[in-house]
Amino acid sequence: MSKHIFIQILFVALSFYPNLFSNESISELYAIIDLPGGKIDYMSNAPVDLLKNDIYRTDKIVLRRIPSGRFTMGSLASEERRPLIDETRHEVTITQDYYLGIFEITQGQWRQVMGDKPMGTEEETKTRPVVNVTWDDCQDFIAKLNDKIKGSIVRLPTEAEWEYACRAGTNSTFSGTGILMDMGWYKQNCNSTQVVGMKKPNDWGLYDMHGNVLEWCSDWYGAYPLERVVDPKGAATGTDRVERGGSWYTLSRFCRSADRNMHDPSTGSHHLGARLVLTNQMKYAANKAYFW
Numbered sequence: 001m002s003k004h005i006f007i008q009i010l011f012v013a014l015s016f017y018p019n020l021f022s023n024e025s026i027s028e029l030y031a032i033i034d035l036p037g038g039k040i041d042y043m044s045n046a047p048v049d050l051l052k053n054d055i056y057r058t059d060k061i062v063l064r065r066i067p068s069g070r071f072t073m074g075s076l077a078s079e080e081r082r083p084l085i086d087e088t089r090h091e092v093t094i095t096q097d098y099y100l101g102i103f104e105i106t107q108g109q110w111r112q113v114m115g116d117k118p119m120g121t122e123e124e125t126k127t128r129p130v131v132n133v134t135w136d137d138c139q140d141f142i143a144k145l146n147d148k149i150k151g152s153i154v155r156l157p158t159e160a161e162w163e164y165a166c167r168a169g170t171n172s173t174f175s176g177t178g179i180l181m182d183m184g185w186y187k188q189n190c191n192s193t194q195v196v197g198m199k200k201p202n203d204w205g206l207y208d209m210h211g212n213v214l215e216w217c218s219d220w221y222g223a224y225p226l227e228r229v230v231d232p233k234g235a236a237t238g239t240d241r242v243e244r245g246g247s248w249y250t251l252s253r254f255c256r257s258a259d260r261n262m263h264d265p266s267t268g269s270h271h272l273g274a275r276l277v278l279t280n281q282m283k284y285a286a287n288k289a290y291f292w
Contacts, residue, residue, distance in 0.1 A: 001261065014185055020065040022179035031099045032150075034060040035112040037147030040278075046102075050089040051197055057127040058108030060174050063099035063278050064205050066165045070234055072093070073163055074224060074258055077233040079173060081253035088224040092160050095231055100157060100165045102206050104129040104198040104213055104292055129195045129273040135241045135265030139275050156218040157259075157277045159242045160232045165211075166245070166257045173256050174210055175202040184211025185248045186255050193248055195270070208247055210255040212274040214263075217242040220263035238265055 028042040036059060047056060056062050074089040075082055098200070108126035110115055110133070118257075134139075138156060145154050168175050176183045177200060185194045185208070197207040218235025219242045234242065234278060238260035246255025249271035253259065 003076065016274050028066050031063045031065070032056075033063070033145075033154075033278070035059055035061065035109060035145075035148075038145075041151055041175070042151060049103075054108075057106050058101060059112060059195055061101055061105075061109060061276065062103065063101050066094075066098050066161070066204060068094050068097050069164070071164050071167060071169075072171065074161060075173075075256070079256070079258070081256060083253060083259070084259055087260060088226065090225055091228040092164065092232060093228070093230045094161065094164055096279070098157075098161060100161070100206060101275045101277075102201070102217055104208055104215060105274050105277075106130060108195055109140065113141055125143050127195045129196060129208075131193060131213055131270050131273050132190065132242075132268040133273065134268045135216050135263070136165050141274075142276070152278055152280045154276045155280050158231075158233050159217045159219045159244065161277060162215070162217050162231075162244045163204060163257060163273075166203060166216060168206070169274055170203065170257070173258075175209075180210055180252050180255055184208060184246065184255055186211040186246055187249060187251050190248045210257075210265050211246045211250075212248060213245070213271050214243040214247045214250075214261060214269070215245045216263075216272065216274045217244055219261070221268070229268065237248060243272060246254070 030043045032041045032043065046062065050056050050062065070091060070093045072089055073092045074087040076089065106127055107130045110130040111126070142154055164174055166239055172178045172181055174180050180186065180199045181189060183202070184199055194212055196212065199208060201207045202209055220238030221240045222235025222238055222241050225232070243261045244264045246259060254261065263269065
């Protein structure tokens with residue numbers, strides 16, 4: 001490779017990931033929230049027993065740092081299995097890093113915070129995603145968890161943050177291997193929710209971004225913009241909130257990275273749950289950059 005071509009590639013990489021070579025906070029690639037105590041620990045690597053120890057599915061929430069950057073949101077009209085719904089392609093810039101849960105919120109984690117069993121669940125399913133929770137229920141969960149942690153804020157992801165993290169730098173219909181059977185649980189390979197983290201992760205270490213359960217986002221559902229946008233937060237008003245990711249109950253086309261769906265925020269569903277974002281307000285107030 002010539003020096004000229006290398007410089008061109010480097011320039012393009014930096015335009016999409018401006019914090020690529022920041023040395024600050026390399027040791028903070030993962031954040032782990034201890035639910036009983038509210039303490040947050042930061043680590044350079046995921047726990048070695050992450051997939052073997054159920055404590056990370058019940059008593060702790062593990063989140064992975066997502067780098068700021070730019071991506072094309074939406075899908076081509078020619079994308080296979082694309083439905084007749086607004087997926088207009090547009091450029092989105094995410095200006096701040098954020099942490100996103102590597103797993104969907106489980107029934108066990110919900111009980112740790114809320115103190116009660118989610119509707120329609122059994123004890124033996126505590127490592128499966130919480131379901132039958134409304135968008136409003138999720139706000140109560142978030143408020144209680146935020147009361148425990150200091151200097152940081154948990155919330156639902158915006159729709160743009162969700163798709164950016166799901167794609168993890170890819171432009172394909174499904175992220176990771178690009179094969180849905182590898183990446184998620186959906187109508188063709190299961191008939192109920194499954195333990196989180198049993199399929200392959202995407203390139204940023206996130207599990208079940210395709211299938212298992214749909215996930216609430218913070219946005220009101222609305223038409224996509226036609227122009228470039230920075231840190232979009234969805235429609236100003238609406239009647240339905242965005243849900244993303246597909247589920248065990250849906251067909252494969254609803255599990256695509258770009259697929260959009262919506263739901264009444266005051267009602268839940270047997271295949272709708274949530275995933276959390278964590279932001280450190282004290283660090284971001286200083287507008288610092290972090291390596292991903």
